Amino acid sequence: MRDLPAIAVFALATGAMTWVVDSGVWLNFMMMALYAALLAQSWNILGGFGGQFSFGHALFFGTGAYVQAIAQVNFDINAWVALGAAVLGAAAVGAAVGALTFRYGLKGSYFALVTLAFAEVFRILAVSVGFTGGGVGMMVPLKESIANLQFSSRKGYVLLILGFVVAALLVMAWLRHSRFGARLQAVRDNEDAARAVGVDPWAVKLGAITLSGAFMGAGGAFYVQVFQYIDPGIAYGPSSSVEALVAAIVGGMGTLWGPLLGAVVLHALADFTRNLFGTLPGLNLVIYGSVLVLIVMFMPRGLAGLAGQGVSLAHFWRSRRGPGSA
Amino acid sequence: MLEFGILFPSVLNGLTTGAVYALVALGLTLIYGVLHIINFAHGAALMVALYAVYLLKTQVGIDPYLALPIVVAGMFVLGYALQRGIVNRASHGKDENILLVTLGLAIVLENLALLVFKSDTRTIDTAYTLTTVPIGPAMISAPKLVAFAGALLASMVLLWIVTRTDLGRAIRAVAKEKQGAKLMGIDVDHVYAMSFGIGLACLGAAACFLLPAYYVNPQVGSGFVLVAFTIVVLGGMGSFAGALVGGLAVGVVESLCGLFLGESLGQIGVFAIFIAVLLFRPQGLFGARV
Numbered sequence: 001m002r003d004l005p006a007i008a009v010f011a012l013a014t015g016a017m018t019w020v021v022d023s024g025v026w027l028n029f030m031m032m033a034l035y036a037a038l039l040a041q042s043w044n045i046l047g048g049f050g051g052q053f054s055f056g057h058a059l060f061f062g063t064g065a066y067v068q069a070i071a072q073v074n075f076d077i078n079a080w081v082a083l084g085a086a087v088l089g090a091a092a093v094g095a096a097v098g099a100l101t102f103r104y105g106l107k108g109s110y111f112a113l114v115t116l117a118f119a120e121v122f123r124i125l126a127v128s129v130g131f132t133g134g135g136v137g138m139m140v141p142l143k144e145s146i147a148n149l150q151f152s153s154r155k156g157y158v159l160l161i162l163g164f165v166v167a168a169l170l171v172m173a174w175l176r177h178s179r180f181g182a183r184l185q186a187v188r189d190n191e192d193a194a195r196a197v198g199v200d201p202w203a204v205k206l207g208a209i210t211l212s213g214a215f216m217g218a219g220g221a222f223y224v225q226v227f228q229y230i231d232p233g234i235a236y237g238p239s240s241s242v243e244a245l246v247a248a249i250v251g252g253m254g255t256l257w258g259p260l261l262g263a264v265v266l267h268a269l270a271d272f273t274r275n276l277f278g279t280l281p282g283l284n285l286v287i288y289g290s291v292l293v294l295i296v297m298f299m300p301r302g303l304a305g306l307a308g309q310g311v312s313l314a315h316f317w318r319s320r321r322g323p324g325s326a
Numbered sequence: 327m328l329e330f331g332i333l334f335p336s337v338l339n340g341l342t343t344g345a346v347y348a349l350v351a352l353g354l355t356l357i358y359g360v361l362h363i364i365n366f367a368h369g370a371a372l373m374v375a376l377y378a379v380y381l382l383k384t385q386v387g388i389d390p391y392l393a394l395p396i397v398v399a400g401m402f403v404l405g406y407a408l409q410r411g412i413v414n415r416a417s418h419g420k421d422e423n424i425l426l427v428t429l430g431l432a433i434v435l436e437n438l439a440l441l442v443f444k445s446d447t448r449t450i451d452t453a454y455t456l457t458t459v460p461i462g463p464a465m466i467s468a469p470k471l472v473a474f475a476g477a478l479l480a481s482m483v484l485l486w487i488v489t490r491t492d493l494g495r496a497i498r499a500v501a502k503e504k505q506g507a508k509l510m511g512i513d514v515d516h517v518y519a520m521s522f523g524i525g526l527a528c529l530g531a532a533a534c535f536l537l538p539a540y541y542v543n544p545q546v547g548s549g550f551v552l553v554a555f556t557i558v559v560l561g562g563m564g565s566f567a568g569a570l571v572g573g574l575a576v577g578v579v580e581s582l583c584g585l586f587l588g589e590s591l592g593q594i595g596v597f598a599i600f601i602a603v604l605l606f607r608p609q610g611l612f613g614a615r616v
Contacts (some may be wrong), residue, residue, distance in 0.1 A: 003490060053422060055366075055429070104605045109364040109425055113555050114604050117597045128591040135590075238548065242433060249426060282440030282544070289433030296427045297416040 001254055003173035005047050011166045018158045027154035033267040034161040036221060040247035040259035041168035043217035047245065048253035050208040051188030052107065056115030057216050057244045059097065059122055062235030064090040064217025066126065068224040069138045074131060079149035087258060090217020091210050098209035101201050107191075116241070123236035124243060137231025149225050157226055164218050165260065171211060172256050184208055184252070214243065239285070246288045250295050252304025261303050266291065270316050334586045335464035337578055342470040344577020345477035346532055350550055351557035351569045352484055353528030358555075359564035360501045361521050362490075363413065364421060366428040367565065368554055369547030370435035371526050375401050376542040377439060383450045383537075390534045391418035391472070398530040409519040422580030432547070439544035443495065447543040455538055473535035480531045485566055487524065497521050501564070556600040562610030 014030070021027055039061070047053050067089040071082035101114055126132045144150045151157055175181030182197040187201045193200055219240070224230050234240075251262025269291070270284045277283060299306060350372060357365045367372075378397050382388040383499070408431065416427040446450050457468040488494040499507040500517045557576050561568025576596055585593030603610065 053425065100605060104608070106604060106608075108421055110559075111606055112425060113552070113559075114601060117552055117556075117600045117604075121594055121597045121601070123593060124594045124597070128594075191517070198349075242429075245426075245429075265343075281439055281445065282437035285433050285437040286441065289430045289437065292430035293412065293416065293427050293434070296423050296430065297412070300418060300423065 001175065003169075004325050007166060007173060011162065011168070012228075014162055015159065018155050018162070024154060028157055029156055029267065029271060031158045031161060031226070032157065033264045034165050034249055035219065035226075036243055036267055037260040037263035038161060038168060038215060038219045038222070039165050039244035040210050040251065040263050041165065041172065044248040044253060044255075044259045045168075045172065045175065045215065046212035047206050048248055048255070048258070049172070049188065049226040050184050050205055050212075052205060052209070053112045053245075054115040054212075054241070055112040055245070056117070056119035057212075058236050058238060058241040059115060059119040060090040060094055060213040060216035061220040061223075061244075062119070062122060062126065062230075062232075063213075064161065064220030065224045065230045065235045066132055066138075066220075067217070068221035069140055069230050070131060072140055073138055078147070078287045079225065080147075082085035083149065085216070085226075086221035087217045090220065091214035094213020094216075095206060095210040098206045099215075101204045102209075114144045116238075119238075119241065125233045126232035126236060132232070135232060137229060137234075140228040142228060150228075157222075160225075160296035161222055163214070164222070168215050169256065169260075171215075176256060180204070180207060188254075216240075242285070242288065246292045250291055250302055252302030253306040255302070258302050261307075265303065275278055296303065307322050332464045332585070334360075334462060335466070335594055336581050337559060338460075338464050338466055339462040339470070340578035340581030341574055342466065342474040345474040345582065346536055346573075347479040347553055347557060347577050348573025349480050349528055349532040349535070349549075351554045351561070352481055352566060353525035353532075354554045355558050355561070355564060355566060355569040356484070356488070356497075356521050356528075357525040359558050359562075359569075362421065362501075363409075363518070363522065364425045364428065365520060365522070365525065366425060367408075367432040367435065368525075368529070368547070369551035371401070371404070371547070372529045372533060372550050373542065373544065373547035374404070374435060374441060375526075376537055376540075376546060377443065377607060379533050380448055380450060380542050387554045389452065389504075390537050394531060394534045397534055398527045401530035401533075402523040402527040404523075406519045406523035408526075409522035410515065413522070414516060416603065417520060432551070436544050436547065443544060445488055445544060447541050449541045450537055452538050460526070463577050469535075469538035470586045473539065473552045476531065480528065481566075481570055484524070488566065493517075493520060511525060530545060552600065554602070556596055558605050559608070560610055562612035565610065565612040568610055568612035580600045581601035 007208055018027070018030065039057070042060070064086040068082050071077040072079055073084055075319065078197060093169060097115070097118055101111060105116055127135045132138065141149065142297040144152050146156070175184060183194065183199045183204045186199055187204050191201050220235065247262040247266050248259045250261070251260065254260030266288060269287055273283060273287060331531055340594065354365060354368050357363050375397055378400060379393055380388050382393045383390055412431065413424060413427055417424045454468050458465040459468055459471055488497060496507070496512050496517050497520070499510070499512060504514060552577060557569055557572040560576065561572030576599065579595050579599060580592070584592035587594070
């Protein structure tokens with residue numbers, strides 16, 4: 001695959017940076033930007049490649065987070081095993097919700113609203129049932145060791161989340177070049193036409209939402225390992241859905257590098273304003289919301305689309321100068 | 327066995343809440359159901375209207391009911407400007423873009439409120455806040471009764487606008503056949519913006535009726551968004567009668583679920599209806615099959 005060398009370079013360069021960088025501020029920035037990138041990549045698999053806009057990705061995020069916390073606290077399961085269970089659990093919720101909603105042909109705004117409603121139902125359930133700790137939330141006890149998936153330095157967390165981000169990049173590269181990916185994009189662009197040439201839209205979308213759920217669940221599990229706390233509002237509230245969606249759209253839907261680019265840019269922007277104005281509640285999201293509106297208004301293809309335009313402009317320029325002069 | 331004395335007040339309470347829900351949903355029906363503009367910022371706009379009522383009461387000393395014309399006019403202007411200035415420009419003719427841009431607006435409005443007002447929940451004190459009226463075995467708070475009557479009245483006004491005025495005819499024409507309406511000399515962009523403005527004006531009225539018996543905080547709108555969409559979908563897209571009945575029904579369901587399932591789990595009823603309707607009867611109660 002053509003994308004593999006670029007992904008390998010990114011993985012090695014970021015990994016090497018983690019090795020070299022010692023400043024806690026920078027490691028924290030890398031960790032949070034990569035974490036946001038993972039959420040955006042998850043959204044991109046379903047929303048960007050599949051054209052199904054979810055407003056309730058917190059559904060998968062929260063499920064991953066709660067599986068991770070409950071497995072450790074209530075069942076004393078090893079954190080690495082719990083991580084696997086969290087990913088599978090979120091994928092299973094994705095498959096279940098997808099099977100139901102796509103079976104009944106929900107798309108567009110209906111799909112966006114129904115995912116949001118599912119996230120709300122799960123939030124209310126998480127407040128109401130006993131094993132989630134209710135509205136008080138759950139604490140995962142601090143036991144720093146690699147076997148326990150709790151690292152003494154931020155570097156461990158950066159490498160862990162980098163692993164997930166690279167895995168998501170590989171999946172999206174596969175979507176770009178595989179049969180399944182071609183079917184998924186065909187369904188996005190014109191579902192009726194895709195069906196006419198023998199694609200089963202239900203199965204294709206189901207695959208996409210399951211994959212998307214798995215990565216979002218990984219993001220939720222990662223959150224629990226880093227912050228060692230989860231409550232229904234964090235898990236199933238709208239903020240992780242919004243973060244995933246905005247970064248993916250700002251970066252460029254349906255592109256390989258867009259979600260990563262969007263997440264890094266948004267995080268840099270958020271950090272910059274925090275340095276300027278101090279920590280004010282809501283300021284981050286005001287910026288995210290404004291950037292979302294501006295991008296949809298003026299740059300519907302996102303930042304990656306802009307970069308793509310730059311590339312095609314360069315091509316155009318080179319071809320005008322003729323092959324010999326390059 | 328359940329006693330009438332418990333059930334009756336609960337249903338009555340649900341009806342009064344439902345009437346305000348219906349008014350909120352009627353605004354959305356006009357925007358979403360008729361013109362297919364997916365206004366995800368509907369709840370955030372209601373929050374803005376609630377803060378306007380709150381500020382008028384606490385800073386200027388205007389009673390919420392007297393503030394009605396000011397808030398309704400203000401919300402209309404806001405809606406008209408938002409649609410013409412932002413939503414219409416960002417749509418590029420695609421529904422998904424409207425969905426995203428109104429989501430962006432909702433995020434901005436909600437968090438601006440959080441920046442300015444902090445996350446405190448605020449209420450206002452009026453002479454009639456705690457007044458109750460006995461109806462049969464139930465005691466219903468007076469502001470809720472006023473809200474019930476006001477919401478019904480406002481719905482009638484809205485219905486009259488849509489069915490009996492030139493503007494209403496233009497709106498229905500644009501909803502049915504945009505190109506044709508344009509050829510007949512209707513300014514389509516203006517009609518869209520007017521509808522959006524009227525939809526938000528409904529929220530202004532709803533806010534004036536709500537606040538004496540309710541509260542406002544930056545997140546208050548997000549609870550209403552799904553409720554309003556639930557009602558629009560339940561009643562059938564674009565059906566005004568459906569929105570009215572749907573609103574009352576959702577109010578009663580919410581109240582009864584709270585009674586049977588308890589305060590926290592009770593909220594689940596509305597979302598369960600929403601999911602069930604979308605899955606099994608997407609055309610709603612009063613809508614034609616699409």
